[in-house]
Amino acid sequence: MGLFKDYRGDDFRFSVWKMEENIDELLTLLPDNECYAQRLSQFSSLHRQLEWLSVRVLLYTMVGEHKEIVYEQSGKPFLKDGSYHISISHTRGYVTLILSALHPVGIDIEQYSERVSKVSSRFVRSDEVVTLYKGVYTWSLLLLWSAKEVMFKCMSRVEVDFKKHLKVFPFQVVEEGILEAQEYHTADHRLFSIHYLVQTDFVLTWCVDKL
Template structure:
């Protein structure tokens, strides 16, 4: 069972990361899916997405939950029937779940050069301190994307813009956390966001 990493940011929060090395069939055999989830996974055209979906159910088992304990609201935000907060992410061969007593969000992304092409779509203020000629430019862009995506999942408000409403404070070398803000409808919300990098991937998680 390739549980890759477990992180405990505080006494009420646990992050678990899964490295997806199993086949679709092996993953299917290791989880119990409710009918709606079975229909959903069988309807996916990409085996990579199917394996990502199933690996998240494996992570649920690692927490002591089953697929039946997980539901989604009208905006697609996941929630657990026991009232704990959950956020889910997967990218290529990694997936992650964060469960907390507090509202939370998590994101994993593969570090790829193409992020530089779309940077203008999700960055505004951050361009003031970024330098595209540095060797870690792609890594820093990926951290910023993951931070903003984790905030987006946490805030769960239609109309929230990565570029207009989310700001990430400069990240120092060798640091693994940063301050980020949501500036939305004349209100400002401050978050401490932690992140880590591994095997060409970045993961960030925010806790309210």
């Protein structure tokens, strides 16, 4: 399947890759694939190898040249050459990546699963609204969680409590929309506008943080 979705904005771009290739097929899509193949040994599971390679293939597909992804101590990814701000996310069967040359970015993808309701008390505030969509609350819960993941990534801070420090204002789920949110972790109490898509088997949220 490969490239599942590709979107270009004025100052950012994001893509979603559907993971259906095996290791050998992914390696053929990369330059200097022997170098990538050698680095796979750092992962013990085939699933992690496929995720890691799929992200690199997606990045190469987007920018047309090799760029090395490195990580801060917190786990936040960045490009070694500093050419773009990036954010990465993956869920079962998909990886996604957003980049911008100008602004910090955050992206998150979450597979549809009713298990989110079992942990909702950990991230849903009493002043947040969970609504029905297609007869279930699952989509609304997934968007709440996913939006807070994006806020967390844009904030680049540790010790953020998703329930205490992050709030998504009331919304009604549609196939494509914008969530308004606010953080209470800093003295600034910054506001965020988080875009989202609802697909058949996942939700996708992203933010271009223009401060």
